[in-house]
Amino acid sequence: MSDIPKTLTALAADAQHGHVDFAGHRWFTMRFGTSTELHGAGDGAVALVTITESLGASADEPPSYSARVEYQRGQDPVVRQSGFASAEDALAWASGFAWTTRQVGSVTWVAGAADADKWHAPIGASQAVIAIYRGREGGAPHYTVTRTLALGTQWVELKVGDRTLGDEARSIVSFEQASAIAVSMTDYVLELMRTAPSAGDGGRAS
16 A cells, blocks of 8 residues: 555645655645645756645545646746646646747747747847737737846836737738847837837827
């Protein structure tokens, strides 16, 4: 008979210095009310995996499990999946998860799926995001491009979006164009600000 605790909560209660061994890996534990989290420790195969157990509302209700996978520690993108019947099932999903990449020129964009609405990429010291907003079926999507740079206790963010409506021609028409804007964001934004008409010269009112 196995002496392994039936729940992660019980496993965490017996943790030595906050660390436990589970499913052949080393984890550190965190508890929040009726939830227990196992975070992959060190630089091993589960270093970027978090398994969460949420206890049922009553003793008769079994716990539920979810998994979270980071692409890089402490940074987006992150994927989550819930509804697992056991921690082992959650870990199996997380261990088998494969990120989707999309190469545009010298930039590699990463997302959780090929049809994801957000794609992330490092560009220099900054982080870039392309967000895709899909409207009604058959309508052209809107793209929003963001570059963020952390500078000590400050941060800088540049963002370019699309204010077109309905069937108006989009100002950013493709993922490739959005990527090009991300790469040249500083020059692109400064040029827009330099050449944009004043509010009284026909610019769209907010």
